[in-house]
Amino acid sequence: MSDLVPLFQPKSVALIGASSNPNKYGYWTAKSLVENKFEGDIYFVSRSGGEIFDHPTYPDITSVPGEVDLAIIAIAPKFILPVMEQCVEKGVKCAIVVSTGFGEVGPEGKELERQMLEIARKGNMRLQGPNCMGTYSSAKSLNASIIDLAPGPMSLVLQSGNFGIDINFNAKTRDLGYSCWATIGNQLDMRFHDFVQYIETDEDSKVLLLYMEGLRVESEEDGRKFIEAAKKTAVKKPIAAIKIGRSAAGARAAASHTGSLAGSEQIFDAALKQAGVIRVDSPRQLLDAAEAFSKCKSAKGNRIAILTDGGGHGVMATDFAEKFGLEAPVLSDATQDKLKEILMPHCPIKNPVDLAGTPEADMWVFDRCLDVLLKDPEVDGVIIVGLYGGYADLSEEFRTLEMDVAKSMVEKISAADKPVVMHSIYAQQQPECLKYISENDVPVFGEVDAAVRTMGLLSQYSEIKKNLQEESDDELPNMPSDRKEKAEAIINAIKESGRTNLVETEAREILRCYGLNIAEAYLATSADEAAELYSKIGGKVVMKIVSPDILHKTDAGGVALSINSEEMARETFDKLMANGRNYKSDADIFGVMMTTMLPSGVECIIGSSYDSTFGPTVMFGLGGIFVEILKDVSFRVAPVNMPSCRSMIREINGLKMLQGARGTKPCDLEALAETACIISHLVNELRDIAEVDLNPVFALENGLAIADARIVLQDEK
Numbered sequence: 001m002s003d004l005v006p007l008f009q010p011k012s013v014a015l016i017g018a019s020s021n022p023n024k025y026g027y028w029t030a031k032s033l034v035e036n037k038f039e040g041d042i043y044f045v046s047r048s049g050g051e052i053f054d055h056p057t058y059p060d061i062t063s064v065p066g067e068v069d070l071a072i073i074a075i076a077p078k079f080i081l082p083v084m085e086q087c088v089e090k091g092v093k094c095a096i097v098v099s100t101g102f103g104e105v106g107p108e109g110k111e112l113e114r115q116m117l118e119i120a121r122k123g124n125m126r127l128q129g130p131n132c133m134g135t136y137s138s139a140k141s142l143n144a145s146i147i148d149l150a151p152g153p154m155s156l157v158l159q160s161g162n163f164g165i166d167i168n169f170n171a172k173t174r175d176l177g178y179s180c181w182a183t184i185g186n187q188l189d190m191r192f193h194d195f196v197q198y199i200e201t202d203e204d205s206k207v208l209l210l211y212m213e214g215l216r217v218e219s220e221e222d223g224r225k226f227i228e229a230a231k232k233t234a235v236k237k238p239i240a241a242i243k244i245g246r247s248a249a250g251a252r253a254a255a256s257h258t259g260s261l262a263g264s265e266q267i268f269d270a271a272l273k274q275a276g277v278i279r280v281d282s283p284r285q286l287l288d289a290a291e292a293f294s295k296c297k298s299a300k301g302n303r304i305a306i307l308t309d310g311g312g313h314g315v316m317a318t319d320f321a322e323k324f325g326l327e328a329p330v331l332s333d334a335t336q337d338k339l340k341e342i343l344m345p346h347c348p349i350k351n352p353v354d355l356a357g358t359p360e361a362d363m364w365v366f367d368r369c370l371d372v373l374l375k376d377p378e379v380d381g382v383i384i385v386g387l388y389g390g391y392a393d394l395s396e397e398f399r400t401l402e403m404d405v406a407k408s409m410v411e412k413i414s415a416a417d418k419p420v421v422m423h424s425i426y427a428q429q430q431p432e433c434l435k436y437i438s439e440n441d442v443p444v445f446g447e448v449d450a451a452v453r454t455m456g457l458l459s460q461y462s463e464i465k466k467n468l469q470e471e472s473d474d475e476l477p478n479m480p481s482d483r484k485e486k487a488e489a490i491i492n493a494i495k496e497s498g499r500t501n502l503v504e505t506e507a508r509e510i511l512r513c514y515g516l517n518i519a520e521a522y523l524a525t526s527a528d529e530a531a532e533l534y535s536k537i538g539g540k541v542v543m544k545i546v547s548p549d550i551l552h553k554t555d556a557g558g559v560a561l562s563i564n565s566e567e568m569a570r571e572t573f574d575k576l577m578a579n580g581r582n583y584k585s586d587a588d589i590f591g592v593m594m595t596t597m598l599p600s601g602v603e604c605i606i607g608s609s610y611d612s613t614f615g616p617t618v619m620f621g622l623g624g625i626f627v628e629i630l631k632d633v634s635f636r637v638a639p640v641n642m643p644s645c646r647s648m649i650r651e652i653n654g655l656k657m658l659q660g661a662r663g664t665k666p667c668d669l670e671a672l673a674e675t676a677c678i679i680s681h682l683v684n685e686l687r688d689i690a691e692v693d694l695n696p697v698f699a700l701e702n703g704l705a706i707a708d709a710r711i712v713l714q715d716e717k
């Protein structure tokens with residue numbers, strides 16, 4: 001049983017700090033509990049004594065007569081520790097601390113939080129908050145917040161009480177309510193993943209909404225727990241999230257190309273995607289999603305039909321369709337034939353289907369055309385846009401007719417196996433027939449973009465479910481079983497010498513431990529040795545400076561390509577060593593690395609960086625020297641399996657460059673996915689690693705070639 005059952009389904013609740021003073025939090029919460037008719041015992045704990053809302057009060061929680069599942073604590077921080085001790089003594093299972101003045105105010109508050117957590121963990125009591133606005137649960141009619149919340153199909157978990165109020169205002173006007181509602185405050189104990197896990201099993205939650213500012217993490221395991229919990233929940237019900245701070249989190253300074261591209265925001269975004277969470281931008285969009293997911297049938301794909309009574313709105317919907325990941329394909333001949341029988345010859349019927357003035361003569365064309373579109377197996381959803389809801393203004397007869405047609409359309413929509421959303425110019429006015437439509441599970445929007453975006457979300461969710469199912473297959477490439485110990489031995493030796501930068505020859509060795517195919521490379525420490533090595537390698541050879549103090553070798557004039565003789569190798573050795581010293585006079589130069597010149601292909605980058613919230617990550621992108629300019633990269637939190645790596649590669653904007661564009665042969669995408677997959681396991685197993693760059697990796701028709709490898713270790717903590 002989830003630890004959060006006593007939070008959302010308590011048999012009894014105690015409010016500590018209950019008050020009869022209408023200016024106090026302890027009064028507002030008491031009022032919510034009583035007025036919402038909590039289906040269990042309510043105990044008020046107050047030091048002032050007397051009665052509150054006709055309930056007796058108790059001086060402390062230990063004097064409460066019955067058992068207490070849930071305690072709501074609304075007292076000043078300075079009293080919190082003894083009160084929590086008493087709660088533990090009483091056997092309270094969950095406590096919500098709504099008071100403020102903890103970690104959010106400074107180091108003293110943080111210390112207080114540390115002690116609170118210690119008491120809670122020792123006493124087996126789960127803790128929500130502090131600095132939060134409480135909880136609501138329709139299961140027990142529990143309103144342990146100060147907001148007027150109503151029952152319904154959504155669950156909402158927020159990091160900001162004010163957004164809770166904001167969203168609730170909107171929810172009320174749309175007649176949307178909650179199964180579970182919770183504000184998590186400082187996330188001291190209960191974190192997002194705890195709530196996501198609980199809501200997975202809550203039958204009444206049809207959709208889960210999150211408002212996130214960030215995850216509180218003690219270790220990166222917390223970030224991963226969130227991903228795991230969300231994945232499990234998202235296959236059962238849609239999760240939509242606002243995550244603020246898109247603009248704030250720029251990329252940080254990093255040693256590798258991957259590190260400089262992997263800002264915390266990029267990783268958070270990738271983690272949400274990986275977790276199957278739909279990201280939206282505003283409270284409005286969050287509720288649009290909630291309304292659609294709680295009302296509509298699921299979309300099987302992204303092909304939509306648009307039904308309109310005015311050209312402009314129809315075309316606008318078509319434009320938005322593309323933006324929101326939908327397609328409005330030309331309707332099949334069979335469907336067009338049926339539409340021709342209903343409509344006049346001047347009406348466009350390819351998609352959008354434009355009624356173009358016919359409804360004034362015969363309102364039933366709406367109903368008949370909708371019926372045809374709903375029955376078309378090549379249509380996954382229908383969007384109605386335009387004037388519907390406004391015909392009533394024209395005459396009394398139209399008013400009746402509009403309602404009759406609405407009823408018939410609703411009947412067809414509820415019998416159909418695909419979603420329908422509607423836009424109406426008259427949505428704001430809420431005419432009777434639109435109210436009827438909306439109450440009967442067809443979302444009605446006042447803006448075309450909102451209607452189309454929301455249909456896009458329905459289609460996106462069906463894609464997410466498909467991907468999550470596909471990605472649950474644990475397919476992995478072969479990796480040597482002794483990989484970890486071998487690689488660790490190399491890393492430990494480097495750490496002991498006090499370095500965190502591996503030189504390329506060392507990085508290559510680590511990659512080899514993991515079974516990655518990478519050309520032999522040799523270190524020359526003199527010009528003579530370089531000449532000797534040239535004759536050993538033969539053909540065209542690449543020479544690179546090897547120094548832990550020179551991270552980007554090209555910048556130091558430290559790379560020479562197409563070396564084709566012993567003599568040239570000798571000269572190049574001297575030149576590269578001199579360039580290295582010129583670049584950085586005190587650089588520790590190990591020598592010059594020599595390896596065979598690789599066949600070139602499409603330049604890619606495969607890398608990894610360490611994220612403080614989610615731990616090691618893996619990145620794939622179009623690379624080479626322009627990777628930071630193109631920023632065409634995708635991320636996953638490591639480790640990942642092959643199906644996830646395949647979808648990571650498919651996410652790239654420039655995918656066509658890898659699939660064979662303008663006469664080039666398609667690249668071996670499977671080999672790229674395998675290398676990314678192995679890197680993801682490498683960084684997951686070798687936690688000393690902070691950053692990895694394989695840049696460039698040449699994607700070839702068969703396999704790939706790794707031309708450069710960089711590994712940077714974590715700074716000693």
Ligand SMILES: Nc1ncnc2c1ncn2[C@@H]1O[C@H](COP(=O)(O)OP(=O)(O)OP(=O)(O)O)[C@@H](O)[C@H]1O
Nearest residue numbers: 542551552553554555559596597598695696707708
């Ligand atoms: N073995 C090789 N075969 C063919 N070309 C190579 C090889 N090694 C390097 N190159 C080419 O030389 C360029 C520079 O080499 P490399 O990536 O090792 O240097 P770098 O300056 O350290 O890289 P970065 O820009 O990642 O810091 C590569 O982008 C690649 O085009």
Ligand SMILES: [Mg+2]
Nearest residue numbers: 695696708709
């Ligand atoms: Mg490079």
